[in-house]
Amino acid sequence: AAGVIQSPRHLIKEKRETATLKCYPIPRHDTVYWYQQGPGQDPQFLISFYEKMQSDKGSIPDRFSAQQFSDYHSELNMSSLELGDSALYFCASSPYGSPREKLFFGSGTQLSVL
């Protein structure tokens, strides 16, 4: 079965650089969520999109922006990277129709800021 695809799997950046993370939801999933998980930490909700519109917003820094495109894939853009941005970034999607609350997670993008 198709799963949530995230790219790249690993990313290494320097401080003050920019990064773009991509997420491809499972076909027929119209809702996408982004999470940030630091080492040994719980996942922190960043932002979500439902039918290409922002549906909820969490602790996303102003340096980050995200959007969902017409094909439902989503991109998380991160600028002026800081050391503290080093984390595993998860994307999750949920289906059109029931059960909407069931999230399917991708394998994550490990971002390292040096």
Next chain:
Amino acid sequence: AQTVTQSQPEMSVQEAETVTLSCTYDTSENNYYLFWYKQPPSRQMILVIRQEAYKQQNATENRFSVNFQKAAKSFSLKISDSQLGDTAMYFCAFMRGQAGTALIFGKGTTLSVSS
């Protein structure tokens, strides 16, 4: 705002034994969902079990079951016949009953199963 609290940072159990992980939450919502997620060393997030708040019957999935006490805002996970593969971080999570809203995680409990 909703909060999820897991009071047990670490737990350990022997193979074949039963273990219970605790979770409490705080919300003023009436329509919501509760979840337990497992995160093994691979860091893949795996759904273990979910509970609709409007259902009084406790959810079960094979060796995993929950004790949902809505009035007490408690949602514990019981793992029966523990297996080595159950070794992982377990997160309790909460979601309001509205499409696209945040899934809020607790701090997690690290479970170690030994032979």
